[in-house]
Amino acid sequence: MSRIALITGATSGIGKATAELFADAGIDLILCGRRQEKLDEIAEKLSSKVQVTTLLFDVRDKGAVLAMINSLSDHWKNIDILINNAGNAHGLGSLDEGDPEDWDAMIDGNVKGLLYVSKAVIPLLLEKGKGHIVNISSIAGKQTYANGAVYCASKAAVEVLSEGMRLELTQHGIKVTNVAPGAVETEFSLVRFKGDESRAEKVYEGFDPLQAGDIADAILYAVNAPDRVTIADITILASAQSAATTIYRK
Ligand code: NDP
Ligand code: 8X3
Secondary structure, three states: OOOEEEEOOOOOHHHHHHHHHHHHOOOEEEEEEOOHHHHHHHHHHHOOOOOEEEEEOOOOOHHHHHHHHHOOOHHHHOOOEEEEOOOOOOOOOOOOOOOHHHHHHHHHHHHHHHHHHHHHHHHHHHHHOOEEEEEEOOHHHOOOOOOOHHHHHHHHHHHHHHHHHHHHHHHHOEEEEEEEEOOEEOOHHHHHOOOOHHHHHHHOOOOOOEEHHHHHHHHHHHHOOOOOOOOOEEEEOOOOEEEOOEEOOO
């Protein structure tokens, strides 16, 4: 029987690439995001391969998260895999000059949003007595950099939540994988720099950055591991990157 994966942030970047790879692997999909037209486009493309449904919600909206996931039919509630991927950086600035609205977006989305989605899905996995949660953290959750402290803090929280989930859920047959990518060329920098395309492009100039599909490959590897194997932590850097902010550019 095919598995069902719920992927947050499926409209772009890593989430979208994961949806595409999962579809190739025969995994049915619940695609979540805030842009319905993107969800529809991706769902239409992938529905020739697997069953697909979509949920429109902002992960920061606790009520909407719970209502939308609870609105799934019994068939779709039979979730095997949760990919907690939705998130972004907002701004790049010092703590004295940073915009508290950006801090709210990062803490509310990357941390509280991940918690709300997990709270809605974990009971479904517990009922099944098995499942797999993959949390998308970042190298920024392991290494703090100047002007990114709030984003780094939000991802450090994801690292801790992955550990906490593993401690609580292993006994119930639920695996937890933490994935920490380095620089991946997605819409991430465009969002961080509020639509400034030339600033976003500069982030990936002079080296070969990771592509979303590279992270999707690692996620598929983790969810395809045999029952006896838990891939607990995966850190993936671009080959030109030796640390969060150390990148060798030509
Ligand atoms: P993208 O900007 O391409 O994708 C972000 C996704 O998250 C979109 O689908 C967006 O969908 C969704 N999203 C963002 N905020 C919310 C929200 N409040 N509610 C619901 N959905 C939301 O970036 P990436 O693919 O790169 O990012 C995916 C994850 O990977 C993030 O958690 C990011 O922090 C992490 N990451 C990225 C790295 C990189 O260098 N790119 C490196 C390390 C980690 P929509 O706008 O439709 O809601
Ligand atoms: C995204 C990677 O290093 O730009 O999480 O923060 S980084």
